[in-house]
Amino acid sequence: MPSPLLRLRPVVGLAVAALVSLAGATSAEAARSPILLDDLSQQPAVRPPTFAVTSTAALSGLRWSHWGAPSASGVGTMKINTCEPSCAEGRIRTLPGAELQVQGVRIDQGRRYYRQYRILAPAFSPQDRAQYSRWTSTYVPSDFRPARSTGR
Numbered sequence: 471m472p473s474p475l476l477r478l479r480p481v482v483g484l485a486v487a488a489l490v491s492l493a494g495a496t497s498a499e500a501a502r503s504p505i506l507l508d509d510l511s512q513q514p515a516v517r518p519p520t521f522a523v524t525s526t527a528a529l530s531g532l533r534w535s536h537w538g539a540p541s542a543s544g545v546g547t548m549k550i551n552t553c554e555p556s557c558a559e560g561r562i563r564t565l566p567g568a569e570l571q572v573q574g575v576r577i578d579q580g581r582r583y584y585r586q587y588r589i590l591a592p593a594f595s596p597q598d599r600a601q602y603s604r605w606t607s608t609y610v611p612s613d614f615r616p617a618r619s620t621g622r
Contacts, residue, residue, distance in 0.1 A: 505538055505575055505582045508609045514583065517544070521570055523589070523602065526551040526560070529570055541573040542584065548591055550598070565593045578610035 506514040510522040517537050521529040532546035548568035553560040574585035589602040 503580075503582050505542075505584055507542075507572060507584050507587075508611065510609065512609075512611070512614055514581075514611065519546075521546075521587075523548075526553055526557060527602070529568055529589070532570060540575065541571065543569055543571045545569050548589065548602075565591045565598075567592055572608065573605070576610065578612050583610045584608055 504516045506516060507518055507521070508514040509518070509520075510525065511520070517532075517534045519530065519532050521532060523529065527548065527550045529546045529548050532544040534542060534544035536542055546568060548565040550563045550565070551557055551560040552563060568589055568591035570587060570589055572584035572587045575582050576585045577583075585608060586605045587608050588605050591598070591602075594603065
């Protein structure tokens, strides 16, 4: 009589094959899905009309020249709160012609997202350029999930 473990071998093999098949289907589906862009608003979108950079800086009126490739770019108006003397009393600087560039793709929760962004604007001060014109990681939904407790 075969041991109980030998009788389970075909069942375990089928289970592993099913999991591998599901994983392949999930990544294949993600590869065909549109690329999304997420920001602090936590409303991922294709070709979003706005992009919240920080709680005091955002782009609006974005017009995208291309989308869906390894990179994309859109032009709009950037508004930055100077937060001087405080954010409540700060002046809003309006910078038309700001270009949002995004690049790279990563998969999060089975969906594709652009991975990095930078902003270029003719009216940027040297301080603005240092803060916004370097490649920075974008957000994905997993970034907003609360940390799990380890129970320790």
